[in-house]
Amino acid sequence: MNSGKERLINGIVKENPTFVLMLGMCPTLAVTTSAMNGLGMGLTTTVVLALSNVFIAILRNIIPDKVRIPAFIVIIASFVTMLELLLEGFMPSLYDALGIYIPLIVVNCIILGRAEAYASKNPAIPSFFDGLGMGLGFSFALTCIGAVRELLGAGDVFGFHLMPTADHPWMIGGNEVAFFTPASIFVLAPGAFFVLACLVAIQNKIKMDGEKKGKDMSKIGSGCSDDCLNCGETGCSGRKFYDPEGSDGPVGKASGNSEDKKKISEDKQDGKSESQNENTEAKQGEIEETKETKKEEGKDE
């Protein structure tokens, strides 16, 4: 069941980190000014993800449970540093284009999320394919978003002139045709927000339609649209280093109260299936509920 192929398809299609799980939004928005940058960022992340997954899977029985998040971070940060030096040496143009976002791969929630959710529980080889699949899914998503932004903002894709702009008009029957005016706002910061907004809206639409037909759509994440303070999503669980209840020492959130967490996610799903269409109001109430349960269980402990 855990064959390499199955993990690859899972990462690229079924649980695509960007389109389905909505993880790692900061780099998604920041580096997708062109398809090439998106692809470069995606592949860099893929390498880090696959290697760190393998390493964490090998060390999973050695790392003590209580300090596992800091340990994962050190492993991930080491790979990121190695890759940063390699890129600086061998691909300086990509290194310049991605800039500060290369070291920031360390805090990408996809990597820590996969380490926590998969690699810390499975052997090395499936973990490798899991990382590879997730990474390729991420690369695919970034390339698509980058291509859309580049096409609308500059009329190019991967630097090829696809649209008839004033600089590169089409020649039709001896006439110059240049009806396309690039909307450079799509390459600038605001465009990233608009493109992502449309993406999430399309995803919401798919989810709603699916739920109307009675399919199970609970896997599709809603992004970090909820209150981080009361968030029960497991996707970015690893990113909380310490128990928010303020217990002593670095207790990973997931280990400290995994039961509590399961309960919350169950609550959440119940809430979701009851009211898909007025989800804003419903979520508000549901969040308050989860907050209360969290507090109570914290006290019990």
Next chain:
Amino acid sequence: MSDLILIAIGSALVSNVVLSQFLGLCPFLGVSKKVETAAGMGTAVIFVITLSSFVCSVIYKYILTPLDITYLQTIVFILLIAALVQFVEMFLKKYMPPLYESLGVYLPLITTNCAVLGVALTNVQKSYGILESVVNGFATAFGFTISIIILAGIREKMEYNDIPAPFKGMPIVLVTAGLMAIAFCGFSGLL
């Protein structure tokens, strides 16, 4: 002095940390439902980023550079930030309970904020000194606070608007953020 003012305006408004650099998006979108919580988050971010940019630049200047191990900066910074946040939380709990009451819940969330690491790395990349780093850190965090409070204000007003169903929740917030980003583009002529 004028250098410092330029750095401050540059990182607070012109290249705003969320709206033009896309750092710290999660809390920006996640904790901006109410102006009150947004302000709390903003204060905590200012506190942590200023402190961490000071600590990181001190460590970089007096430990990493003399030992010639500056390539370890990413690892060292991320661990420093995690430890610092934990330490600040313990310190506040023990000695300043009222401040802990108001900021406490936000502190664990901040470790997850890529803006903190981003600022520490920018300081190194632009080879700022210690004073410049602190000013840059404070200004960046201030810019974050301004934008999260504005967004929270707009979201409170938007609560009862009629929004097409697929755009409810996150997408409309992103559109709002995009419009804010256009507004902040106007600052780019400032420097």
